[in-house]
Amino acid sequence: MSKTNSQPTPPAIPEALAHVRGDFPILSRTVHGKPLVYLDNAASTQKPQAVIDAVTRYYSHENANIHRGVHLLSTEATGAYEEARGKIAKFINAADDSEIIYTRGATESVNLVAHSYLEPLLQPGDEILISAMEHHANIVPWQLLCARTGAILKVIPVTDDCDLDLATFDQLLTEKTKLLSIVYVSNAIGTVNDIQPLLDQAKARGIPTLVDAAQAIQHIPLDVQKLGCDFLVASGHKIYAPTGIGILYGRRALLDTMRPYQGGGDMIAHVTFEGSTFKEPPSRFEAGTPHIEGAIGLGAAIDYLSSVGLPAIHDYESQLIAYAVAKLSQIDGLKIIGNPRVRSGAISFTMGDAHPHDIGTVLDTEGVAIRSGHHCCEPLMKRLGVPATARASFSLYNTPADVDALAAALKKTALLFL
Amino acid sequence: MNPDLKKLYQQTLLAHSKQPHNNCELANAASATLRNPLCGDEITVYRKTDDDGRARITFTAQSCTICLAAASMMTQHLAALPNPEATQFAKQFVSDFQDKPATIDLPGELAALSGVLAFPSRIRCATLPFEALLKIQAQDPSSRI
Numbered sequence A: 001m002s003k004t005n006s007q008p009t010p011p012a013i014p015e016a017l018a019h020v021r022g023d024f025p026i027l028s029r030t031v032h033g034k035p036l037v038y039l040d041n042a043a044s045t046q047k048p049q050a051v052i053d054a055v056t057r058y059y060s061h062e063n064a065n066i067h068r069g070v071h072l073l074s075t076e077a078t079g080a081y082e083e084a085r086g087k088i089a090k091f092i093n094a095a096d097d098s099e100i101i102y103t104r105g106a107t108e109s110v111n112l113v114a115h116s117y118l119e120p121l122l123q124p125g126d127e128i129l130i131s132a133m134e135h136h137a138n139i140v141p142w143q144l145l146c147a148r149t150g151a152i153l154k155v156i157p158v159t160d161d162c163d164l165d166l167a168t169f170d171q172l173l174t175e176k177t178k179l180l181s182i183v184y185v186s187n188a189i190g191t192v193n194d195i196q197p198l199l200d201q202a203k204a205r206g207i208p209t210l211v212d213a214a215q216a217i218q219h220i221p222l223d224v225q226k227l228g229c230d231f232l233v234a235s236g237h238k239i240y241a242p243t244g245i246g247i248l249y250g251r252r253a254l255l256d257t258m259r260p261y262q263g264g265g266d267m268i269a270h271v272t273f274e275g276s277t278f279k280e281p282p283s284r285f286e287a288g289t290p291h292i293e294g295a296i297g298l299g300a301a302i303d304y305l306s307s308v309g310l311p312a313i314h315d316y317e318s319q320l321i322a323y324a325v326a327k328l329s330q331i332d333g334l335k336i337i338g339n340p341r342v343r344s345g346a347i348s349f350t351m352g353d354a355h356p357h358d359i360g361t362v363l364d365t366e367g368v369a370i371r372s373g374h375h376c377c378e379p380l381m382k383r384l385g386v387p388a389t390a391r392a393s394f395s396l397y398n399t400p401a402d403v404d405a406l407a408a409a410l411k412k413t414a415l416l417f418l
Numbered sequence B: 001m002n003p004d005l006k007k008l009y010q011q012t013l014l015a016h017s018k019q020p021h022n023n024c025e026l027a028n029a030a031s032a033t034l035r036n037p038l039c040g041d042e043i044t045v046y047r048k049t050d051d052d053g054r055a056r057i058t059f060t061a062q063s064c065t066i067c068l069a070a071a072s073m074m075t076q077h078l079a080a081l082p083n084p085e086a087t088q089f090a091k092q093f094v095s096d097f098q099d100k101p102a103t104i105d106l107p108g109e110l111a112a113l114s115g116v117l118a119f120p121s122r123i124r125c126a127t128l129p130f131e132a133l134l135k136i137q138a139q140d141p142s143s144r145i
């Protein structure tokens, strides 16, 4: 790759995002004596004070179980938990709050769809269609399901640039396809897939669809009704909310037909030893005492994102990532993996013989947190011919100065290994 | 440069990782493969005893600097040790590092690996080759390292 010497221009931080760094207390800490430059946002984002406060407020003022007590605390906790559901529904434009099911995260959401929706419908020889750039969370649950049912997992290939290779998409969608499950934004490479035509095509042929939005929901405004997907999954901890909480969006007509996921309290209408009947969605899929403070924290995170404004965030992050691509491209020996038409969130790269794990260690001593490895996308890494990459991933609080710190630390790494 | 980093990537270690010793497959040898699930690194260690009774240990790997250097040093050091001591050494090496002490005394060039103690997430990189070697023996208890 030829390196140019003209310096890329850093984007200006817009007014809407001018003060966001102050909202995240962790960003003022140091790491190995250096200011923290947090570029591992695709793995998990940091939490704003508003989310920390919401969780603290729940424990100091409202703590009680939900949907159970007649007492005030339980009523308040139930209210906060359900209010958060409404915020999420609105955030992704679901038609009804009951279309939002709380889960532990994107992983559990996929597993829930596999168990409660797809498994009872599958015959041996039926097909599930995914892509070669899926996270393991959108591969392994289907493999397990195929092993239980005799269904077959089919894979949309990717190009060398790491875009979807749609040349054979038409043939891959068959009358045997029982679900198209596709990632919106690749966590490993940052590819933004143009999923709308794929969803449209599946819908036209009566094939249900699932969108893995784990890396999209924090970067790109989503509208599930416009997308027309049947399911959509995401994790709270990647959208500035606590760990252990996530969502499954499911179109109500499908949710109504689905069997329970786990059995237990809160999901039943009646229990007798002769048999039990189950509540309507979403309760049918939320057995036991849920992650109440997680849901409340997720509601607060969505309020926070909405107050900054997702369109402004999307616009700024796009400029920041273009700046980062330009800046990293100037480093001798550095190779950016994948060249997607549209990119969001992440840049994966290798550097000569410097192993990504070693790059990660050197950067850590400079205060720069990135991830190295296969990013839970082993099949994709194999397809792209790299055993592992180093990955920098961005969020609303990252700045051009963070990118510069990354570039400077990478130049030091090069001195050591190249 | 950060002093811990300097100690981690000292010359001995970098030299081994750039030109690892015994970095090849070994025909008709017992072997075992291990992965570090954290980073996907993978190493295969081969071991056999030649007709003259001398042990040969080699490895192939797709792995980081630390793991490559540790494997290279291990193949040299352990092939030179007589049987029970070699196994004992590998076991001790793994358990010492897993305990994460402040320092570890290691013979010869292996001492260069003690730099990982300042980087807990990298300890497994140093122990992986030794664990793979022990796995060969676990698969076939009659084969003493």
Ligand SMILES: Cc1ncc(COP(=O)(O)O)c(C=O)c1O
Residues within 6 Å of the ligand: A042, A043, A104, A105, A106, A107, A108, A135, A137, A138, A183, A185, A186, A187, A212, A214, A215, A235, A376
């Ligand atoms: C694209 C994608 N899908 C699914 C997941 C799984 O998310 P979680 O581990 O929070 O369940 C991730 C997490 O990295 C991801 O990036």
